[in-house]
Amino acid sequence: MALKGRLKDFGITQLLNLVNLARKTGTLYLESPEGKAFLCFRQGKLIYSALRGEEKNLLTLLQEASKLTPNQVQIIESNMAGKADRDIAMMLVQAGHIKQRDVASSMHQYVSDQMYHIFSWQEGTFRFEPGSLPIQGKMTVSIALENVIMEGSRRLKEWERLQDEVPDLDVPLKFAERPTTPLRDINLTVEEWRVISFVNPQNTIRRIAQSNNMSEFQIRKIAYRLLQAGLVEFVHAPRQAVVHVKGDALGRKGKEQDKKAVAKPVAQRRPAVKRGLIHKLIDRIREL
Amino acid sequence: MQTLKIVVTGPFSSGKTELIQSISEIDVVSTDRAISQEAERIKDATTVAMDFGRITIDEELILYLFGTPGQRRFDFMWEILSEGMLGFVVMVDSSRPETFREARRILNTFKNYSPVPYIVAANKQDMEDAWPADDLRIVLKVSPDVKVVPCIATERGSVKEVLLELLYSILAIMDRDETT
Structure with a gap:
């Protein structure tokens, strides 16, 4: 059953979070005023992403990464016309023209960049088709979505959105009881580590900000990223009766x-x- | 005569009134009014104070079902309705992701009113675009010990399952409290 909706109601970050936590396999189709795109996932990992009309083949990527010269690309293209990217990569690696890790890093960079571009889309619609992977012959990668979410969220600037997601700074944070990812697998910034070190059910978000000399905007951004990555949770303590x-x-x-x-x-x-x-x-x- | 109360809450148009109507032995005392705001004009009438249904258990025991108004501007009623409740059901329209954030807000608000057991009813599972209950659990950040039950509020059998699951949860929490 396809999951459908509007991005303004259910944003990219939430979609990725769902795909990650449910370990979904399938393709997410996005249509926005900024363009159309599709993202492919296998077992909750991002394996391919592309903007419609802006897909680049492997040779172009390797040339842009200075791993192949324009001349080399021209020769390979003429010799391997019609071959899939996966076959071309295999030939290049076996022939010693390029290292396997260079192919992997170029694809990783490309898929990540496409993903981060899409991250800013806030208008439009989405449709997730479970089980469907239209990636025949394409080079795929395997990118953990926790880091994509963290980095994408870093690029997300919208103050209103942050206020919506972290509306109350007077609630404490606690570490997630079942963190989806061990801390060692996640790249945290210095500021994020500083906040992490104060996470405690006794410390409200506001108090953490004051202790670290951070603005409301800064602390909201960091709290939002940590929440989205599933590292921390709000402490929703039952309201305490006020005793006068x-x-x-x-x-x-x-x-x-x-x-x-x-x-x-x-x-x-x-x-x-x-x-x-x-x-x-x-x-x-x-x-x- | 003893009375017990279960509250049915959830966003606007999530199916609260339908759930109570499906199971109540009396005609639901509903306080629906014609929709006044254009943005909310997806159904003809909405609940502005509460819905009220009843199930007689025996000569000495009655279960009341209270449905909260779904629109945010009537949320002052929520705490009043939640007083003394045995547990609560959070209804979610599984086919309208634009309401999920509001459902999460309502869920957290009711959790804070009272530490009673609750479940989430993933309603409208007969709709083509309905999100599966497992996905709603993730989206609403429902903890693993809380049930998220697929539901079709217009079908009595489905509503029975929702209420039974809530009652099983209440029993489980009683067991837990007794052992600690």
Whole structure:
């Protein structure tokens, strides 16, 4: 079943996050005022991406990376006309014209750059076709989406979006209970490490910013990146009842307490219900 | 006579009223009004205060189902409705990804009201564009110990499954609390 939607409702970052966490295989088709593109994923990893009308073949990429001269490209093209990129790469490596790692790094760079270009698209539609991989004969790579998300998010500048995703700076962060990726596999900036070192259920995001002398914009950007990469989570603690205790100017407690203002602790707000009643509910609903 | 309450919440047009209508033994006491805002004109009427359904368990026990208004401007009603609830169901229209962010906001708001068990109902699974429940779990950042149940709110059998899953979750939490 294809997943469809609009990018303004469900952005690129969220899509990549979904593909990554669900370890999806398939192709994401994007149509935006900026162009059309498709991204291919295998088991949650980005293996190919291309902008419609701007696809480059392997030889062009190797020439742009100064791994082949224009003359070499011309000769190879004339000798291997109609051959798929994968066959050309195999021939070049076997003949010793180029190293396998150069092919891999050129493709990695190309696919990543296409991806980061697409990252800025905020208008348009998307469609994810599970299982479909239109990459016959193409060179593919395998790029972990955590790093793509981190880098793409670094390039995302929209303040409004950040405010939407991290609306409240007065909540703490905690490390994800089941981090999807070990920390060692992720490239963090110095600023991100500084924030990571303060992540603790006792520290609100605002407090972390103050401790690191960061602006709201900076801390929102970093918190957003860490959240999207699945490294940290908000601590959604149940609201604590405010207990008003009258005291003197030094803060010493007075004798009089405003008992009406003393709310029940949150844990006591769960209704006291016996198991037998729940079993009655279950039996009755089964009968309906 | 003892009464128990389950709250059904979720974004605008996620299927809360339909779910209650499908299972309630009385005609749902609904407070629908004609849609006034153009942007929300995807259905003819919406709930502005609450929906109210009832299931009589026996002579001494009644289960009430309360549906919250889905539009954000009526969210002052949410906390009132959540008082004393046994648990809650977050309805999500699986075919409208533009509502997922709002669903996440509502889910977190209700979690903060009360530490009661809850489940997510991935509604409208009969629609061609419906996202699978497993994907909604990721999108809504639902923790692994919370159930995300596929649902078609207009089908009584499906609604029964949703309520039963919530009740099983309540039992599981009772078991956990007893052992700790």
